[in-house]
Amino acid sequence: MTKRMWMALISLAGLFLGVYLTMYKFGVIGTLACNVGSCEQVQTSRWSVFLGLPVATWGVGFYVLMLGLSIAGMQPRFLDSRRLSLGILVLAGWGVLFTAWLNYLEGFVIHAWCEWCLGSAAMVLLLFALAIMDWRETREIERETR
Amino acid sequence: MANKRVETGRGRKPGVVKASKKASTSNRAFYLIIAAIAIGGIAALTYASTRSNAAVNASPVDTTLPAVKSEGYVMGSPTAPVEVIEFGDFECPQCGRFATLTEPDIRKNLVGTGMIRFRYIDFPLQIHPNTWNASRAAACADQQGKFWEMHDALYANQDRWDGAATRNPDKVLRQIGDQIVPDKSKFDTCVDTKATQAKIQAHWSLGMARHVEGTPTLVIGDKQVAQSLPYDQFKQLVDSALAKSGKTPAAAGGDTAQSATVGGAKGGSKKAR
Numbered sequence: 552m553t554k555r556m557w558m559a560l561i562s563l564a565g566l567f568l569g570v571y572l573t574m575y576k577f578g579v580i581g582t583l584a585c586n587v588g589s590c591e592q593v594q595t596s597r598w599s600v601f602l603g604l605p606v607a608t609w610g611v612g613f614y615v616l617m618l619g620l621s622i623a624g625m626q627p628r629f630l631d632s633r634r635l636s637l638g639i640l641v642l643a644g645w646g647v648l649f650t651a652w653l654n655y656l657e658g659f660v661i662h663a664w665c666e667w668c669l670g671s672a673a674m675v676l677l678l679f680a681l682a683i684m685d686w687r688e689t690r691e692i693e694r695e696t697r
Numbered sequence: 698m699a700n701k702r703v704e705t706g707r708g709r710k711p712g713v714v715k716a717s718k719k720a721s722t723s724n725r726a727f728y729l730i731i732a733a734i735a736i737g738g739i740a741a742l743t744y745a746s747t748r749s750n751a752a753v754n755a756s757p758v759d760t761t762l763p764a765v766k767s768e769g770y771v772m773g774s775p776t777a778p779v780e781v782i783e784f785g786d787f788e789c790p791q792c793g794r795f796a797t798l799t800e801p802d803i804r805k806n807l808v809g810t811g812m813i814r815f816r817y818i819d820f821p822l823q824i825h826p827n828t829w830n831a832s833r834a835a836a837c838a839d840q841q842g843k844f845w846e847m848h849d850a851l852y853a854n855q856d857r858w859d860g861a862a863t864r865n866p867d868k869v870l871r872q873i874g875d876q877i878v879p880d881k882s883k884f885d886t887c888v889d890t891k892a893t894q895a896k897i898q899a900h901w902s903l904g905m906a907r908h909v910e911g912t913p914t915l916v917i918g919d920k921q922v923a924q925s926l927p928y929d930q931f932k933q934l935v936d937s938a939l940a941k942s943g944k945t946p947a948a949a950g951g952d953t954a955q956s957a958t959v960g961g962a963k964g965g966s967k968k969a970r
Contacts, residue, residue, distance in 0.1 A: 556727040563731060567738030571745060580745050591925070595790030597856040625724075660861055662824060 554685045558639065558678055559621035565674045566614035572607030572667055585666060593665035598656045606653065610671060613646050617678060624685075631696075636682075636689040643682040646675040755920035755934055762907045765916075768900055769818035770835075770844045772804070777814040779918050779938045784818050784904045786912040787832060787851045788825035788859050795913050795925035796852035802928040813935055817848065819897050820904035820912050827859055827866035829897060834870040836893030841878045850877060918942065 574580050575594060583590040593599065599606050620639050629635050650672045657664050765782055781803075785792045807813045819835075821828040831851050838847035850873050856862055858869040871885050878884040887893065904914075915922045917931070918938025926934075 552723055552727060556723070559727070560730055560734060563734050563738070567734075567742065570738075571742060574742065574746060584745070591791050591794070592789075595794050597859070597861060625727075 553625070554681045554688070555621045555624040555639075558681050558685070559618055559625070561674050561678055561681075562614045562618035562621055565671060565678075566611060566618060568667060568671055568674075569607050569610035569614055573605055573611055576605040576607055583667070587664070587666045589663035590665040590667060592663040593657055593661055593668060596656075596661045596663075598653075598661060609649075613642070613649075616642055617646075631689055631692050633686075633689045633693050636686040640679075640682040640686045643675070643679040647679045650675045755917070755922045758916055758919050758921045759908075760919075763903065765816065765818070765903065765907075768903050769816045770839060770848070771814060771816050772845060773808040773814035774811045775814065777808075777811050778942045779813045779935060780816060781813050781935070782816045782818060782916040784820040784907075784909045784912055784914040784916075786820055786822045786825060786828050787835065787848075788828035788855065789822065789912045790855070791925040792913045793852045793855045796849065799926060799928050799931060803931060806928075807932070807935060812939065817844075818903060819900040820909050820914070821897065821901055822912060825860060827863070829894075830866040830870055830888075831858065832897040832900070833891055833893045834867070834874055834888050836896050837884050837887035838874055838878055840887060840893075841880055841884065843877050843879075846877045847874060850874075 571580070572583075572594065575583050576599065583594060585591065594607075601609055617639070620635065620642065623629055624632070624635050624639065653668060654672055657668065769782070783792075783795075785796075803813075803815065808815050819832040821832050835844055835847045835851060838844055851858075851870075854869075854873055858866045858873070863869055867888050871888055874884050874888065875881045909923075911923050913923075913925055915924075915926065915931075915934075917934040918941060920934055920938065922934070
């Protein structure tokens with residue numbers, strides 16, 4: 552399994568998580584399954600909406616993009632594409648920053664934690680780590696093929 | 698390092714894209730895993746969306762706890778066969794969700810038809826810095842017969858006066874209340890002097906005595922649920938309580954003429970404290 556395959560798998564898992572939370576925000580699911588923390592307190596807080604859309608929906612968009620880029624990166628013509636690696640890295644980096652902001656809000660403003668958000672944060676961090684490794688690898692390939 | 702990349706097809710010169718046997722196996726494994734995740738994810742989401750229509754797990758009410766007598770604010774017929782009690786916190790987001798999403802249907806379909814009587818009792822949680830101010834303001838509005846209007850306005854505007862929005866909640870609460878009550882001056886004085894503090898304290902003490910742990914806590918007949926509920930689940934518990942009571946709204950001779958006016962927060966509140 553390549554790093555991009557792992558990224559695609561993690562993105563797909565994240566995508567389902569985002570869809571689950573989005574369904575909650577739109578009232579499709581009555582209550583959230585939440586064994587640890589206060590998911591509903593976080594999900595119903597004023598910070599759970601960003602630019603008019605639920606944060607979870609932005610998450611869905613992020614994971615869809617990441618999934619698309621990762622699968623595109625598995626195609627032979629993009630395997631060594633440094634530009635695509637850089638795109639994945641920038642997207643994952645943006646995801647890390649946004650997630651850090653959300654975790655700050657949970658810990659210091661809302662004073663409640665949501666296990667689903669923490670799960671998503673772990674996935675974003677993993678994606679970022681894989682994106683760094685992938686980018687370094689393509690950079691190395693580029694050097695060797697010069 | 699270079700060998701590893703060649704195994705998966707990377708590092709080849711442009712145009713040389715034929716995958717090795719190992720890469721092909723790897724791809725197959727990947728597509729199998731991705732299909733498994735997709736199937737698992739869709740199944741989980743389907744289950745989650747149908748679970749919301751399943752029966753809710755409610756715990757039985759401990760009958761040794763102090764009974765609710767006349768505390769709180771009541772909407773609906775005094776002869777309704779089932780009383781529902783909500784221990785609520787005005788700054789709690791779940792309570793806000795319940796008030797804005799579920800309560801309109803409850804008022805229209807259950808309170809308005811004389812099936813239930815709805816009682817709201819303040820249970821301000823320590824974690825919410827402005828919730829006591831909101832409870833006091835609602836009690837001030839109640840002095841002018843406008844509790845439910847204030848109740849709805851507080852929940853609908855939580856983000857204007859909650860702890861994340863302001864450190865001077867009374868100012869915003871006065872603005873909200875002034876649009877609702879007939880006598881603004883009396884309301885403002887009531888808010889400023891914390892005239893209703895003792896009443897809220899009594900409500901909170903009752904909640905503590907009944908071991909209320911979180912909000913909203915809903916007591917429906919002899920069952921208790923410590924979470925917000927969508928209307929369907931709420932109705933299931935009401936139906937169960939109605940069945941146990943052995944009464945129907947008609948048999949109970951519900952004062953439906955009075956309760957029929959309560960939909961959309963038109964009902965008056967009755968108070969004892």
